[in-house]
Amino acid sequence: MSARREQILDVAERVLEDVGADRFGIGELARALDIKPPSLYKHFRGLDAIVHALISRGFVRLGVALEGADGLAGFAEVYRAQALVAPQLYCLMTQHPLDRSQLEPGAEERAMRALLDLFGESVQDHPRARAAWAFAHGLVALEIAQRFPPGADPGPSWAVLVSSLAPRHASPAG
Amino acid sequence: MSARREQILDVAERVLEDVGADRFGIGELARALDIKPPSLYKHFRGLDAIVHALISRGFVRLGVALEGADGLAGFAEVYRAQALVAPQLYCLMTQHPLDRSQLEPGAEERAMRALLDLFGESVQDHPRARAAWAFAHGLVALEIAQRFPPGADPGPSWAVLVSSLAPRHASPAG
DNA sequence: GTCTATATTGTGATAGAC
DNA sequence: GTCTATCACAATATAGAC
Secondary structure, eight states: OOHHHHHHHHHHHHHHHHHOTTTOSHHHHHHHHTSOGGGGGGTSSSHHHHHHHHHHHHHHHHHHHHHTOOHHHHHHHHHHHHHHHSHHHHHHHHSSOOOGGGSOTTHHHHHHHHHHHHHOSOSSSOHHHHHHHHHHHHHHHHHHTTOSOTTOOSHHHHHHHHHHHSOSSOOOOO | OOHHHHHHHHHHHHHHHHHOTTTOSHHHHHHHHTSOGGGGGGTSSSHHHHHHHHHHHHHHHHHHHHHTOOHHHHHHHHHHHHHHHSHHHHHHHHSSOOOGGGSOTTHHHHHHHHHHHHHOSOSSSOHHHHHHHHHHHHHHHHHHTTOSOTTOOSHHHHHHHHHHHSOSSOOOOO
């Protein structure tokens, strides 16, 4: 990937957070880069390609961050922090069905792998990992969508996640 | 509210589910109603008004359903069922910050009240109710966005919600 | 790698006749 | 309550010069 492409994606992510997902587009991005819209097509096939490049970067970044998390409390803290660093990108990553053919190969897998590793991947099915993921996702999603009262601290609800999902008896991993 | 308005909203909800939130618009709705786009402006001020009328109906419907729910398992079952009856509407209701000035007065409150009632509203703050809501929201949101493997049954993850959030000692309500 | 010029399409919305 | 006609934009994208 060329340096210019990376540079464009850096600006694109900032623009995405500034204007929101529905106003994000070729025009807004070109303006922020101080170039004309057609110039972008020399670097990306189109808007979809730019969006999916952003999503891919988001998954890799999340995966790397989760790889450094320790335990359930660490997972909660890292997941929330990562989501809130770039909430609009997080929404792009999670709100719609993914067109995986346009993603960087392995990007989504890296995040999912890190997630499953935190909860023990040896089981055939992953209901507990999925539940923890959904719990965390719900908390950030509602926070980003501003569904908790203006002054309310989401901290206690995250504490509920940690305490309620903590293993109560040492349960065999496999 | 006129009968025609209700009729239009019924069709609008069906169209919304058929074409998705981003393709839903005045044109699509008019086509489904077999009238011309300008005719819609005799019934609603514009697209925003239609969307917010749909959201208001969704909140009332969810509130009514939750009022009939019993216990944590009932909450889980009713919440999921309601969300999946109209997933696109559910996304509209939850994904973006709400412009409450355009909602039917009391609509959102009815759903929130029913939710809090299920978890005991007497406490000053509501971290447990919020946590349960977020958990359920995360599960449906990921299911709607197709983030669980194609054949995977979300049921076990819902069971994790019910069992993990169930009060373990009879905890005083206040 | 950037530009100008243009094509194409789509959108919500208004005025005013019937 | 519906129509025709029209507006006002805004969007992605392409061709081809520099």
